[in-house]
Amino acid sequence: MHVSVEEARAMLAALLPDPGTETVAVAQALGRVLAGDLAALVSHPSATESALDGIACREADTRGAGPDTPVLLKVVGESRAGEPFTGEVGPGECVRIYTGAPMARGTDAICPVEQLRDQGLDAVELLRAASPGDVRAEGGDFRAGEVVMRAGLPLTSPRLALATALGHAEVRVRRRLRVALLSTGDEVVAPGTPLRAGQVYDSNSVGLGAMLREAGCEVVPLGHAPDRPEALEDAIARAGGADVLLTSGGVSMGKYDFMRDLLIDQGRVSFWKVRMRPGGPALLGGWKGLPVFGLPGNPVSSLVVFHVIVRPALTGQPVQTLHLRAATPFRTLSDKTAFWRATITGGQVSDYGQQGSGVLRSLSDADALVIVPEGQKVEAGDEVDVILL
Known part of the structure; x- marks a missing residue:
């Protein structure tokens, strides 16, 4: 048959x-398949925080700041990861802040350290306006209770890092x-x-x-x-x-x-x-x-x-394919699906050349298998499905 x-x-x-399924430590789950949905146990970021080293301040206080028109702000403290500033920042004030540190109350923007000029310990000049875009909103990545990873996902190293960030020390996986x-x-x-x-x-x-x-x-x-x-x-x-x-x-x-x-x-x-x-x-x-x-x-x-x-x-995972453009023709077989070895250059695939089953080094040298369905003609310029090797 x-x-x-x-x-x-x-x-x-x-x-x-x-x-069946089993529960394993996240650190031991590389290559396993997730057997149940994973919801976030915490929000990430856990607080509204800075994306840069610099100062946190009120954006409205810094409008018009530039190299020739610096804006002077009073430094009233600092906020760093694990030790946030506990007071409130008023008009004309700022706090020094570091990447990942919580924003201080009263602040809504960041000016990076490269655009600052210190004026002693308690004052700083801004050479450009502070940007709200450099503030990471609490829960901007994911929020507590949100389902972030679905059952059936193969657990790669980035996904294991994500599962840990969600708050999970263990995951349920396919045996x-x-x-x-x-x-x-x-x-x-x-x-x-x-x-x-x-x-x-x-x-x-x-x-x-x-x-x-x-x-x-x-x-x-x-x-x-x-x-x-x-x-x-x-x-x-x-x-x-x-x-x-x-x-x-x-x-x-x-x-x-x-x-x-x-x-x-x-x-x-x-x-x-x-x-x-x-x-x-x-x-x-x-x-x-x-x-x-x-x-x-x-x-x-x-x-x-x-x-x-x-x-x-x-x-239980489907074959992962990409759509790429053929730089060369690929041979057609009338009664078989062909999986021709190919190289990828500049987002296009080319016939590897040596397609004999005895050429084992071809699988090491090739980047992909180009799928040519039964009877389908593939010319240079056509789009093809490929499996990355």
Whole structure:
């Protein structure tokens, strides 16, 4: 059964268990997915404050101030973060103020320190008018009770900082899916081993393992299994407790593609082959209740399929795309969606050139995958959807 990319993604997602939720410390939540809305417990800023170092004063007192017409104000105190000025500023007065410090009562504008000329300790000349625009209003960023972050957001480092600023020490997140990872093939050997003719290093285990961790998954490493049915069965048996098994290799049409045969003969196959390039020979099935997604053994194909099908299904997040203009044509395939490697220069995408599945360095050099839907023609100047790498 051959399926589209969208069908493959949906079918894999449908087989995955509901991960449930757990509560973790904000500092430990990087890469997790927020499982509930987050409302602000406090307002930010917590008080009306200065955006600059300078003086706080009444804007009306400083109109007309300039280098040749300075305005003189009396300094009656200072306000700094953690120690605000407690009095009230009257006409013709000001307080020295520092970035983030609360505004003093009676003040509504800031003149930056660069536009001041001290006249002793108790007076200052303004070389330009003070600006209300340099005042940060209380709650200008968010107010207590406001829902600021919605469930489903991946927790990046800026979002973790925001969650902390909202007042949360802990957040409820989706539990990590446990993904067992297995590479297969007689030609695959561990890095550091001397290569014989026809052998390759096991780059899939490293690349896919890293991508799984980036997707917020817990990786259950099963290592490598040679092309023998009994070896594959032994390896799969070690995946106990995993939510899904991810394999690489053994799913194409060759005589020694035993993973495909094992699932066909003794397990379950939901689809075999996806209408995409690279990565067409991907497989979804099951083994004794364990969902199995078989990636092609070719590293380029394997990593691209993970990007466009596996990661969105595991995270529940759609593929993030940008609209950019094509600087070069991109090849059309009549019966497959193509994901061509591309470089980005000046906001435009260009064909990387070497699109063969054996060119692994292309995924390191390329900036994006350009999506060319089945039968769609893409010429230079056309707008295209791209996935950033």
